[in-house]
Amino acid sequence: MTITLDSIGENQKAKVVSISGGWGLRQRLGCLGIHPGDIIIVKRSAIMRGPILISVHGNQVALGRGVARKVTVEVG
Amino acid sequence: MKIALMGQPNSGKSTIFNSVAGYKAVTSNFPGKTVTYNLTKFNLFGQALELVDLPGTYSLTSFDLAELEARKYLLRNSVDVVIDVIDASLLSRSLELTLQLLELKVPMVICLNMIDEAVRKGIKIDIEKLSKILGLPVVPVIAVKGKGIKELFSTAYKMEEKKKIGKTLNFSKDVEEVISQLSAQIKEKQISKEFDVPERFLAIKYLENDRYFMEDFKNRDKKIFKEINYFQNLLKEVHGRPPDVVISSERHHLSMNIDESVVSLTKPQASLIDYLDNALMHPILGYIFLALIFYLFFNLVFNVGKIVEEPLLHYFYSIIPLIGKSISTETLLFSVLSGIIQGLAGGIAIVLPYLFPFLFGLAILEDLGYLPRIAFLMDAFLHKIGLHGKAIIPFILGYGCTVPAIMATRILESERDRFITSVLATMIPCAARMTIIFALVAFYISPKAAFAIYILNLIVIIISGKILSRLLPEVTPGMILEIPAYHIPSLKVALAKTWLRMKEFILVAWPLLIAGSTILSLLQYYKGDMLINNLFSPLTSLLGLPLVVGTTLIFGVLRKELSMLMLIQALGTVNVVSVMSTTQIMTFTIFIIFYIPCVATIAVLWREIGSKRTLFTIAFTFILAIILATITRFVY
Numbered sequence: 001m002t003i004t005l006d007s008i009g010e011n012q013k014a015k016v017v018s019i020s021g022g023w024g025l026r027q028r029l030g031c032l033g034i035h036p037g038d039i040i041i042v043k044r045s046a047i048m049r050g051p052i053l054i055s056v057h058g059n060q061v062a063l064g065r066g067v068a069r070k071v072t073v074e075v076g
Numbered sequence: 077m078k079i080a081l082m083g084q085p086n087s088g089k090s091t092i093f094n095s096v097a098g099y100k101a102v103t104s105n106f107p108g109k110t111v112t113y114n115l116t117k118f119n120l121f122g123q124a125l126e127l128v129d130l131p132g133t134y135s136l137t138s139f140d141l142a143e144l145e146a147r148k149y150l151l152r153n154s155v156d157v158v159i160d161v162i163d164a165s166l167l168s169r170s171l172e173l174t175l176q177l178l179e180l181k182v183p184m185v186i187c188l189n190m191i192d193e194a195v196r197k198g199i200k201i202d203i204e205k206l207s208k209i210l211g212l213p214v215v216p217v218i219a220v221k222g223k224g225i226k227e228l229f230s231t232a233y234k235m236e237e238k239k240k241i242g243k244t245l246n247f248s249k250d251v252e253e254v255i256s257q258l259s260a261q262i263k264e265k266q267i268s269k270e271f272d273v274p275e276r277f278l279a280i281k282y283l284e285n286d287r288y289f290m291e292d293f294k295n296r297d298k299k300i301f302k303e304i305n306y307f308q309n310l311l312k313e314v315h316g317r318p319p320d321v322v323i324s325s326e327r328h329h330l331s332m333n334i335d336e337s338v339v340s341l342t343k344p345q346a347s348l349i350d351y352l353d354n355a356l357m358h359p360i361l362g363y364i365f366l367a368l369i370f371y372l373f374f375n376l377v378f379n380v381g382k383i384v385e386e387p388l389l390h391y392f393y394s395i396i397p398l399i400g401k402s403i404s405t406e407t408l409l410f411s412v413l414s415g416i417i418q419g420l421a422g423g424i425a426i427v428l429p430y431l432f433p434f435l436f437g438l439a440i441l442e443d444l445g446y447l448p449r450i451a452f453l454m455d456a457f458l459h460k461i462g463l464h465g466k467a468i469i470p471f472i473l474g475y476g477c478t479v480p481a482i483m484a485t486r487i488l489e490s491e492r493d494r495f496i497t498s499v500l501a502t503m504i505p506c507a508a509r510m511t512i513i514f515a516l517v518a519f520y521i522s523p524k525a526a527f528a529i530y531i532l533n534l535i536v537i538i539i540s541g542k543i544l545s546r547l548l549p550e551v552t553p554g555m556i557l558e559i560p561a562y563h564i565p566s567l568k569v570a571l572a573k574t575w576l577r578m579k580e581f582i583l584v585a586w587p588l589l590i591a592g593s594t595i596l597s598l599l600q601y602y603k604g605d606m607l608i609n610n611l612f613s614p615l616t617s618l619l620g621l622p623l624v625v626g627t628t629l630i631f632g633v634l635r636k637e638l639s640m641l642m643l644i645q646a647l648g649t650v651n652v653v654s655v656m657s658t659t660q661i662m663t664f665t666i667f668i669i670f671y672i673p674c675v676a677t678i679a680v681l682w683r684e685i686g687s688k689r690t691l692f693t694i695a696f697t698f699i700l701a702i703i704l705a706t707i708t709r710f711v712y
Binding site (some may be wrong): 019025027029033035038046057063064076 | 457553
C-alpha cells in the first residue's frame, strides 16, 4: 500500500517509493539519505500538524508536514 | 600551503579548527553554524600553514548561502590539500560528499572524526580497507579530546608533497557511459578550463542539473546545451527517474556498498540521554520540558546576576563621593573622572553579572544539541507566522546577540524567510537589552514585571510576523533539518565559547561605555545635554519620560545597554526609583527594547538583506517602539 509519509503513525516503518517535489527538494532529501528505496522509521509526530521526526540510516531528521506529504512511501 | 576543512554539517570541522587556532570559531551542536569561513595560520614542521574552516555542506550541489560559500571557496581558491571531515557514526552518508570531492581531483586526507561515538553506536570501521578503496590516507580522530589532530595535519602536510589524489570510483556501467561521452564533449569544447574543474566533475554536475553551472551556461553555447539535454533524457528514459535522482542514487548506492564492506556492526550502547530524548521530543511533555528549561534558565541568570550586581554597584558608587572629597565637584576633572567610573561600573557591575551566566547557559544548551530539538517542537507554531522551525535557531541566538542571529538566518533557504526572520530577530531582547530588563525592571519593579516584558515582546513579534508574512505571501519549502545526536557538553569548550563572546563585549563595548559616559559628563559640564534633551523633548514628553532621558536615547543606538547606563548617569543617581516612577521605568524599557537596532546590527543587516530592507527595519521598529511605549505610558 502506498501512502504519503505524513500520514504514517509513530513507530511505523516505511520504504520510500518516490519524491514528488522539485529538483531542490529531491537533492536536499537525498543529501540526508532519503532516496527511493530507503527505509524510514517515523519516530515522532508533533502536535498541531507539526513536523515528523524520522530515523533514516541511523540518523534523525525532522521533516515539515508539507515536505513529508511530498514523499510517497510503501508500508506493510 | 593552504589546507581546507570540508565536511558535512556537524561533523566537527570547527572543533578541529579550534584545536589548532585556539578558540576562534564558535562551535555548537546544530547543523550550519559556520556561515562564513574562518581562517588561521599556524606552524607545522617549521612551515607556515593556512587552515580554512568552511561551512558544512551535505553535497557539492548547493542550496543555502552557507553551503554555496563553501563550494565557491573550494572552486575559486587554490587549496593545496582538502581535509574531508567525516562523522564516523554516519559513514555512509558522509561518503556521498567524499565521492564528489574525489571528482575534484585535489590532494585529500580523510579525517574519520568521532570514532568514540561510532563505537558507542556499535560501528567499527576497518580503516585500512577504507583507505585502500578510496586511495587516500584515513586518519582516525576524536577532535573534542584532541586525539589524532597531530597525525591528521602531518598526513595532510605529506600529501602536499606527494600531490596524491584519490581513486575515481565508478558508477553503474550505463551511467558511466553517459558521463564519459559528455566528458568528451566538454573536453572538446574546453569548458571545464573556465571553471577550473575536471571534465568528469562538470559532466556529472550538468547531468544533475546543478543550478550554478547550468545558469552560467544558458547564455552561451546552445549546442552543448542540447547535448546535455540529450544525455539527461537518455538517463531519464533508461532509469525511469529524473537524471539528478539517477546520479544521487548511484552515489548513494556506491557509498552504501563501501560502508558495508568496511563497517562491522555490534550492539549499540544505549545511553541515558537517549532515553531522555524520548521525553524531550514528546508531543506534550516536550513542551512542558521546553518551558521548564527556559524558566530555570532565566531564573538562574537573574539570581546569579542579582547576587553580584548589588555589592559591585554599591562599591563603585561609593568611590565617587571619595573623589569629591579631594577634588571639587564643580571642576571639569571631577566630571570626567566620575564619568569614567560610572562607565566602568556599568560595564562591570551591571552588564557582566547577567551576561556571563546567560552566555554560559546558552553555550551548554547549544553544545548539548537541544536547539534543533526546539526547532522541531516549534515548527507548527512558526508556521502560524509564515516561517518554519529552523527560524527558531536565529531567534534563540538573538537572545544572546542580534548580530550572530542575523548571520544565522543564512541556514534558511528562502530569501523571504531570511528577511522576515532578520526583522523579527532585531526585536528579540539580546543580552544587552536583557541586562536593561533585569537591572531596571526586575531589580526596581519586580521579576514578574520583567517576565511580563518578555511575554509582551513575544506577542509583538508574533503579530509583526503575521503582518510581514501577510505582506509577503509565498509558500516556502517546509523544514528539513537534521537532528544530531546529543553530545555531553565539555565544560572547557563551553567556557571558551562564553569567553569568546564575552571578549567581544569587553573589547568593543567597554571602550564605548567609558567614552560614552565621559562624553555625557562633558556635555553636562558644558550644558550641551540640555540642547539635545530639548531636541528630543517632543518624543520624551509623548512618552511621559523625564527630559534628561533624551540624550541617553542616542547612546542606545550605539549599544543598547549604553542607554540604561547613561540614564543612570543622567539622572545622577543609581537609585532610579527615587526619580522615575515605575510607569516611566516600564515605558523607557519598552521603548529601548524595540526602537532602532544598534549600529552593529544595522551593519550586519545592511550586508545580509540590503539597504532598502534595512531602512525599512529601522523605520518599522522605531514606529513600533513609539506606539508600544505610548500605550505602556497610559496603560501600565
